[in-house]
Ligand SMILES: Nc1ncnc2c1ncn2[C@@H]1O[C@H](COP(=O)(O)OP(=O)(O)O)[C@@H](O)[C@H]1O
């Protein structure tokens with residue numbers, strides 16, 4: 001019962017290889033500059049002088065944190081770069097999973113086989129989990145190895161905690177793409193809806209500290225449960241992970257209902 | 267044994283567009299039914315409802331005794347489908363695609379794929395994106411037949427094939443019917459349907475206009491009477507005769523479609539000089555065209 005998921009991962013192997021090269025290179029390039037940034041005298045002043053809004057958008061760090069190993073790794077890699085790449089990757093593959101096959105027309109032949117629509121959504125979600133897991137593993141491996149190269153001093157376990165959180169975040173938005181595609185059968189909304197939600201959720205999380213009335217709404221943003229800096233300092237947060245995973249499952253359940261009810265657009 | 271396919275008052279609307287309207291039809295095991303109609307008649311719409319890809323607006327469908335919607339997975343396990351708009355996975359080879367689908371079906375008989383590929387002269391190990399449209403169609407045919415289904419639903423299966431390969435597909439169809447499978451075969455080519463179908467269902471503008479065996483359709487159709495006169499004749503008096511359904515031609519040559527006794531026509535003809543008179547059964551093409559024009563009687 002995993003043939004479709006396996007097929008999805010295999011079909012994505014070329015895309016996956018390029019993404020892996022890209023993410024590994026970006027992580028390495030960012031991490032290996034740690035010693036020179038740490039030792040440069042201007043950097044601290046630059047951070048202190050930068051406007052509050054900008055610091056908020058870059059992850060809401062206090063100025064001191066940015067030069068600590070975890071702060072640097074977070075600011076350069078995990079706060080924005082990794083989730084951004086993961087979201088683009090996961091949304092792209094989530095949208096391709098059903099809407100992509102439906103638009104191309106391969107879905108008709110696939111569903112000529114004895115495969116229920118619920119199973120199809122389930123297997124495509126499973127395939128997405130596999131793809132995101134590989135992406136996350138590459139992210140973790142390159143953080144760990146590049147960290148070793150410059151003696152960064154953040155443990156592999158803490159990096160793993162941050163990577164898992166990023167993976168869960170990516171998976172949630174990938175599942176949203178899968179669901180929007182399952183509901184509409186079109187790649188446009190399958191990419192547009194989760195992308196717009198991601199931008200909104202990021203802004204909500206980043207700007208909430210600046211506006212009192214926004215503060216209580218932060219909990220609605222998936223990015224609130226990501227909190228990569230805390231992961232790099234404290235390790236994994238089971239509660240937050242469970243919330244992200246649970247929302248993903250709810251989204252996938254919604255996808256099966258919507259997909260089950262409608263006509264295929266053939 | 268339950269009917270292989272049972273359509274009851276099937277109606278499918280796309281917004282205001284009617285795909286099919288109030289269509290009822292049965293298909294028995296071992297039978298080949300030709301589903302004949304021009305483009306846009308509603309053949310693909312009907313077939314997609316059977317496969318549960320789209321849902322009927324009204325009506326009921328049972329396939330192999332099972333409800334088409336509720337038991338779709340169980341049905342598809344026992345059904346082979348060739349879509350009208352066939353789209354394959356371009357980056358796979360035919361063998362990879364067939365192995366993938368074979369696994370989704372829980373495995374197919376060993377050697378079956380190779381044997382079918384041999385018969386259809388299909389090279390299995392080339393990427394599908396490099397195949398001609400005829401060879402792609404063969405991949406589609408192969409995946410429909412490879413698990414020896416009890417019901418085959420083929421949507422214009424031979425439209426991309428050369429005559430030799432058409433014949434190969436017809437042979438597969440006959441073999442499947444021979445071992446008891448039912449075949450629902452849509453086509454807009456009359457000659458093809460006449461060659462392989464036990465019964466023909468003719469669909470036009472979403473409505474079924476006739477279902478019968480080819481010979482019964484022929485027997486029931488109006489007779490054609492062709493007459494050459496010694497001098498130009500006014501066709502109007504003939505139109506008034508009750509059994510005469512249609513008159514065409516002009517001057518010395520007239521053609522009549524007559525449904526029923528020809529006595530009145532003969533007596534009217536006798537008032538003129540008749541040089542030549544020919545009465546015959548219409549061929550299937552003419553019956554078919556009559557239904558398409560809406561001149562034939564509904565069955
Ligand atoms: N998805 C659709 N949306 C709107 N109209 C459709 C759709 N599919 C088919 N139709 C219309 O339904 C009618 C029947 O089409 P179809 O079943 O494809 O005919 P056939 O297969 O006999 O050529 C046509 O008028 C066609 O334009």
Ligand SMILES: [Mg+2]
Nearest residue numbers: 309310311350
């Ligand atoms: Mg069609």
